[in-house]
Amino acid sequence: MSKYLIRTTEVYRTDNENEAKLFIEEQKKNPEYELTKYATERKEKKAKGEVVDAWYRVTLVKEFNNEKEPLTPYSQEESEY
Secondary structure, three states: OOOOOOOOOOEEEEEHHHHHHHHHHHHHHOOOEEEEEEEEEEEEEOOOOOOEEEEEEEEEEOOOOOOOOOOOOOOHHHOOO
């Protein structure tokens, strides 16, 4: 029985918008997958109505195989988790 990793969704935190944009551009260049969707969102932590922390959430959707015609089988040894 073969298993194929089709896609993953990953969420990261960056300190600022520029860092988020650079991170996305780096991910677009990775030949191991196709970056099919990405988004950034500014997040804030408030205390007593004031912003005490701010960051950017980066969401990436990575496609590793075409679901109808997969090419690369999933290998547990290659997985980070």
